[in-house]
Amino acid sequence: MPEVMGMSAEQLDELCQNWPGATRAIKWDVDLVWSVSGKMFVVMCALGPDRGRLSFKVGADRFLEMTDQPGITTAPYMARAYWISINETGAFSEAELANHVRQSYELVRAGLPKKVQRALGVTLV
Numbered sequence: 001m002p003e004v005m006g007m008s009a010e011q012l013d014e015l016c017q018n019w020p021g022a023t024r025a026i027k028w029d030v031d032l033v034w035s036v037s038g039k040m041f042v043v044m045c046a047l048g049p050d051r052g053r054l055s056f057k058v059g060a061d062r063f064l065e066m067t068d069q070p071g072i073t074t075a076p077y078m079a080r081a082y083w084i085s086i087n088e089t090g091a092f093s094e095a096e097l098a099n100h101v102r103q104s105y106e107l108v109r110a111g112l113p114k115k116v117q118r119a120l121g122v123t124l125v
Contacts, residue, residue, distance in 0.1 A: 006090040007054060007097045012044055015098050019105055020120040034105075037116050041108040042101050043075075054097065055085040056104035 007015075009032050016022050021036045030047040033040055045053040055075040058066050063082045066072050071091050075083035089097060109117060 004094040005092065006052075007044075007094050009044055009046055011094060011098075012042065012054075012101070015101060016042070016105070020122070021109070021116075022105070034101075036105060036109050037112050037120070039108045039112065041104045050087070052089055053085055053087050054089050054101075055083055056101055057081065057083050057107050058100070058104065059107060 012032065012034070013024065016024070016034045019036070022041075023035050023038075025033050025035070026046070027033045027043075030045055030050075032044045032046045034042045042054065042056045044055075045051050055078065057078075060082050063084070066084050067074055071086060071088050073085050073087065075085040086092060086097070109120065112120075
């Protein structure tokens, strides 16, 4: 079976919709944003010339390694918080992108106050 490449907005929604505390919103008129307890963990441009661009948080230890890869850049306005952007998601497998989004969720969730983390319940595996 061939590997599925890229990620659509529908696939992103399917991935994130059941994660504890995850909420979906459209922000800045063009971006599909998933957050956990009000903190963004992934942004997908839904309209315009950057449609399909996927941005998410990575660990500080992976930031330089990730941005050295072809097709991956620092995320506009969010690089200082270790966010990256993938402009051509079709160059990456759906599984790889899903893993990055899941790790971003976990990183953002881990930065929430302990009381909020406990209220969210079990973490993803």
